[in-house]
Amino acid sequence: MHSKRSNISRVFSIAVVAAILLTACAKTPEESKHIPKNAGVVIGINSKQIVQKLVTNGITMDKFFSSLQEQDTSSEAAKAMKDIENSGVDINSNFFASVVFGENGAASYVSLTGSLKDAGKFENFLKQKVQGVTPTAKGDFTYAWLPADEALVGWNKQTVIYLRAFDMDELKHRGQRKMMGIPDGDDQDSSEDAAIVDSAAAIPTVLTVAEDGPTTWVPVMDHLFHLKDNETAGSIEAFKSLLKENADATFFVNPQVIVNGQQLTMMPANFKELLDGSFYTAAVNFEEGKVVMNGRSYAGKKMAEIYKKYGNITLDMDMLEKYPSDNIDAFVAYGYDMRMLGDIIKTTGMDGIVNMGLGQAQLTMDDILNAFKGQMVFVSSDFSMGKKPNPYFPQDSIEKADSKWVFAMKVGDKAAFEKVMNSPMVKQWLHKEGDQYVMEQAMPGMPALSINDKLVVAASDSALLQSYLSGKGKATLDNEIAGKIKGNPLGAYVNFEKFAAGMPADQLQGPDSSLKLQAKNLLKDLRAVSQPFNGSTQESQVVLNFKNSSENSLAQLVNLGMAFAKYHKEHKDDDNTAAGDSMMVPQGLDSAAVAP
Known part of the structure; x- marks a missing residue:
C-alpha cells in the first residue's frame, strides 16, 4: 500500500519528525482541543525540549536525513521535507497521535493533529500533490478525500487533522500471516523510502477500511473540529495533569x-464498570546518560x-538480600495481595466460571488465592555465554547462555495451602515427606525445588538452592x-552491561564489528520501582541508564540509529549479493555444504 499512497501521508509522517527535531512548541497545546474524550491512546511530544537536546549534541535534520538516503541525491524523505516547507503546515506546532476505538459498531481510527500557518497554501499543496483531489467546504472547515490513502484530511484556518480507519481484526490476521510466513500484498508493494519515513515517525500501524469512504x-x-x-480528552483530569508535565514525550x-x-464487546459489563475512572499516564524525559519514565x-x-x-x-527485602551472590545480573521483587485479584474477578461476575473450571481439582478460586501471600522474588546471576556440547551431536558444540537463578514465593494461609497441595491436581506430581513436598518422580531438566x-x-541447581535456604549468603x-x-510493592533491575560482557568475542567480529561494539557499549542498566497506592493513584518510575553518562540519551539513540542506517547504505549491495547467492542454492542441498 505504501507506494500507492499520495504524498500527503508522508508529509504528515515527516512533519512529526520535523516537529521533534526542529521546532519549539507552544506552552499550551491548542491541538489537544481536537482530541476526543473517547481516545484510547494519545501520544504527545514536547518539541522544544527535544530539539534543544539534539541540537546541543550536534544532530540536525540535514545529518539525520542524509543518514537515511540510499544515494547521494535527495531521497524521498528529503523531498517530503521540502514539501512540508511549502505545504502551509506549521512544523512549529505540537503534534498528537490519537487512537480512537469505535463504540456501538462505529469504526476505529487513528488521527494526527497539527497546526497550519497558511490554510490557502495547504489547499494549493493538496491540489498539486494529490491527483484528482477535490477540496469541499463544510461550514467553517474544508475537507478532502484521499483515495490512494483511503483517508480524510480536514482543515480550517488554524488546524489540520488527518484521519484513517483501522481494522483491529485485520491487524491481528496480518500478524498471524506474517508469523506463518504468508506474504502480504501490501508488503510486496511497499517501497523502502516509505518504510523509512513511517518507522521514523513512529506512527501506529493503520489498516484502512476502503468501503467507508468520505x-x-x-x-x-x-x-x-467542534468538540x-x-x-475533549482535556476534560479528563488525568489527561489535563499530564499536559502540564514538563516532559519530552507523554503517553x-x-x-x-x-x-x-x-x-471487545464480549467483555462483561461489570468489568467495564470496574475500569471506570482508571487511566494510565507516563511522562518520558531524555536526560544526560539516562531515559526517565514517570508513570501514574x-x-x-x-x-x-x-x-x-x-x-x-x-x-x-529479606527474600532478595539472602540470594548468595555478588554478581547479580537481574531481579524482580514483588508484593501483592492475591485476594485482590479474586475481588476483581468476583466484581466482573466471572468467579462462577473460574470455580467451575477448578471443580474437578476439588478447589475454589479462593483456595488458590489464599494459599499464597503474593510476596515473590526472581533473581539471576553469573550470566555467561560459551560453547557447550551439542546434546544431539556430542562431537559438536553450540553457543549457549548460562546463568544461576532463584524464584521464591511466600505461602499465605497454611490450611488453604495444604488443601491445594493435597488436591488431585497437585497430588499426582508431589507427595509430602516430613515438612517438604517432593516430586513423585525425578524428571530430567527440572529445577531444584523446596516446597513447604x-x-x-x-x-537452577541444588547447591544454590541450599545456600539460599540457609540464609547465610x-x-x-x-x-x-x-x-x-525498600518499603515499596515492586522493584526490578537488569544489568545490561553484565549481559553484554558475557558476549563471546568472536560474535563481535566482521565488517560490522564497530557497529556491534557501539551497540554493546550503549546501555548500562534498567531500574524500576512502584510506590504504594495512595488512595487514588499509584506512582512508578523506570530509569534506563546509559554507559556514557555525559551525553544525552536521545542523542546516543539517534546516533546509533544513524550509524545503522549508514552501514546499511554502504553494504546494501553486499547484502543483496548474499541474498541472491543463497537463493541460487539448489533445493535439497544445505547451503552450508555449497562451496563459496
Missing part, C-alpha cells in the same frame, strides 16, 4: 474506552475500594536501587 468520515471530522470542552491510556470498543496509574471508585480493602503489601508451608523455592545490591525499592 460519507462515514466527514461527520467524524466535523465532530473533531465541546466536556467532549495517555484510557482502558475503559478500549474495552468499550467494538473489538489512576484507580476508579470501584478499583480504589478493592485496593483499600486489603491495604498495601510491600516486597520482602512457609516458602516455595525453585533454583548476602546479595551485593546497588545501594541506590536497594534504598529506592
Whole structure:
C-alpha cells in the first residue's frame, strides 16, 4: 500500500519528525482541543525540549536525513521535507497521535493533529500533490478525500487533522500471516523510502477500511473540529495533569474506552464498570546518560475500594538480600495481595466460571488465592555465554547462555495451602515427606525445588538452592536501587552491561564489528520501582541508564540509529549479493555444504 499512497501521508509522517527535531512548541497545546474524550491512546511530544537536546549534541535534520538516503541525491524523505516547507503546515506546532476505538459498531481510527500557518497554501499543496483531489467546504472547515490513502484530511484556518480507519481484526490476521510466513500484498508493494519515513515517525500501524469512504468520515471530522470542552480528552483530569508535565514525550491510556470498543464487546459489563475512572499516564524525559519514565496509574471508585480493602503489601527485602551472590545480573521483587485479584474477578461476575473450571481439582478460586501471600522474588546471576556440547551431536558444540537463578514465593494461609497441595491436581506430581513436598518422580531438566508451608523455592541447581535456604549468603545490591525499592510493592533491575560482557568475542567480529561494539557499549542498566497506592493513584518510575553518562540519551539513540542506517547504505549491495547467492542454492542441498 505504501507506494500507492499520495504524498500527503508522508508529509504528515515527516512533519512529526520535523516537529521533534526542529521546532519549539507552544506552552499550551491548542491541538489537544481536537482530541476526543473517547481516545484510547494519545501520544504527545514536547518539541522544544527535544530539539534543544539534539541540537546541543550536534544532530540536525540535514545529518539525520542524509543518514537515511540510499544515494547521494535527495531521497524521498528529503523531498517530503521540502514539501512540508511549502505545504502551509506549521512544523512549529505540537503534534498528537490519537487512537480512537469505535463504540456501538462505529469504526476505529487513528488521527494526527497539527497546526497550519497558511490554510490557502495547504489547499494549493493538496491540489498539486494529490491527483484528482477535490477540496469541499463544510461550514467553517474544508475537507478532502484521499483515495490512494483511503483517508480524510480536514482543515480550517488554524488546524489540520488527518484521519484513517483501522481494522483491529485485520491487524491481528496480518500478524498471524506474517508469523506463518504468508506474504502480504501490501508488503510486496511497499517501497523502502516509505518504510523509512513511517518507522521514523513512529506512527501506529493503520489498516484502512476502503468501503467507508468520505460519507462515514466527514461527520467524524466535523465532530473533531467542534468538540465541546466536556467532549475533549482535556476534560479528563488525568489527561489535563499530564499536559502540564514538563516532559519530552507523554503517553495517555484510557482502558475503559478500549474495552468499550467494538473489538471487545464480549467483555462483561461489570468489568467495564470496574475500569471506570482508571487511566494510565507516563511522562518520558531524555536526560544526560539516562531515559526517565514517570508513570501514574489512576484507580476508579470501584478499583480504589478493592485496593483499600486489603491495604498495601510491600516486597520482602529479606527474600532478595539472602540470594548468595555478588554478581547479580537481574531481579524482580514483588508484593501483592492475591485476594485482590479474586475481588476483581468476583466484581466482573466471572468467579462462577473460574470455580467451575477448578471443580474437578476439588478447589475454589479462593483456595488458590489464599494459599499464597503474593510476596515473590526472581533473581539471576553469573550470566555467561560459551560453547557447550551439542546434546544431539556430542562431537559438536553450540553457543549457549548460562546463568544461576532463584524464584521464591511466600505461602499465605497454611490450611488453604495444604488443601491445594493435597488436591488431585497437585497430588499426582508431589507427595509430602516430613515438612517438604517432593516430586513423585525425578524428571530430567527440572529445577531444584523446596516446597513447604512457609516458602516455595525453585533454583537452577541444588547447591544454590541450599545456600539460599540457609540464609547465610548476602546479595551485593546497588545501594541506590536497594534504598529506592525498600518499603515499596515492586522493584526490578537488569544489568545490561553484565549481559553484554558475557558476549563471546568472536560474535563481535566482521565488517560490522564497530557497529556491534557501539551497540554493546550503549546501555548500562534498567531500574524500576512502584510506590504504594495512595488512595487514588499509584506512582512508578523506570530509569534506563546509559554507559556514557555525559551525553544525552536521545542523542546516543539517534546516533546509533544513524550509524545503522549508514552501514546499511554502504553494504546494501553486499547484502543483496548474499541474498541472491543463497537463493541460487539448489533445493535439497544445505547451503552450508555449497562451496563459496
